[in-house]
């Protein structure tokens with residue numbers, strides 16, 4: 001929504017924003033390409049003028065909600081530099097195959113966008129911005145949302161851990177009755193609350209002074225880290241999960257062991273069966 005809200009024409013805003021705000025139209029944001037990720041300036045997707053129309057050709061990759069979207073904001077190279085285009089997803093030449101077997105963020109659909117001679121009217125371009133400033137300012141907004149999303153996931157992880165620790169009985173009582181388990185849960189709760197406060201502070205600063213890229217990047221890189229540390233408490237449980245994961249990705253069974261009896265450092269080595 002932000003790209004249309006910040007850089008769209010009145011016509012584009014009226015057509016899409018009320019429906020998107022109501023949730024009756026879904027949008028997606030197409031910047032990343034197979035060979036252009038962190039460096040969006042190297043994008044290959046191109047838009048050329050053909051009479052009054054624009055014609056778009058290219059590929060976008062890893063696009064959240066691509067296959068369920070009604071409208072895509074697609075960034076493309078033009079003679080005037082990088083421009084954004086509002087592309088209804090039922091336009092001939094547009095398709096969005098879903099990317100399967102994702103390892104994370106599985107609550108949302110991620111897709112490829114294929115643009116094969118997608119013809120759009122001259123009014124489809126976002127008039128309010130040229131160059132990389134357009135997509136990069138959208139990313140700053142997105143990072144703010146990611147910070148909250150990560151904290152939502154962290155809250156779910158904390159609640160699940162708390163509920164399990166209350167139900168799981170060992171040595172005649174729930175494991176939440178042991179102080180070491182309580183310390184882990186307290187740690188999770190503290191990290192969760194610190195992350196929420198950081199996101200809240202960022203929101204207030206955004207209302208007050210606007211969003212600087214460095215501020216939203218700090219929040220989006222800090223809060224998912226908190227979620228990760230919260231969701232995977234240190235120790236054997238985490239080691240077992242990590243071992244299964246590394247076996248799956250490398251095909252080699254692994255064992256996790258403490259590298260030092262006094263320090264919480266964990267080391268991954270091929271398991272004895274794999275060494276044989």
Ligand SMILES: Cc1cc2nc3c(=O)[nH]c(=O)nc-3n(C[C@H](O)[C@H](O)[C@H](O)COP(=O)(O)OP(=O)(O)OC[C@H]3O[C@@H](n4cnc5c(N)ncnc54)[C@H](O)[C@@H]3O)c2cc1C
Pocket residue numbers: 028029030031032036037038039061062063064065104105110
């Ligand atoms: C689940 C998911 C959803 C996504 N949704 C969208 C979306 O809706 N729209 C969209 O446009 N994109 C989306 N993306 C794409 C995402 O924005 C890109 O993954 C991101 O820009 C990084 O690009 P890349 O994956 O090609 O990694 P690369 O650019 O190939 O980078 C690989 C690694 O190298 C590091 N690296 C690269 N350059 C440097 C450098 N100069 N200095 C130090 N380290 C560097 C990166 O940090 C990274 O760790 C999504 C990705 C995922 C996984």
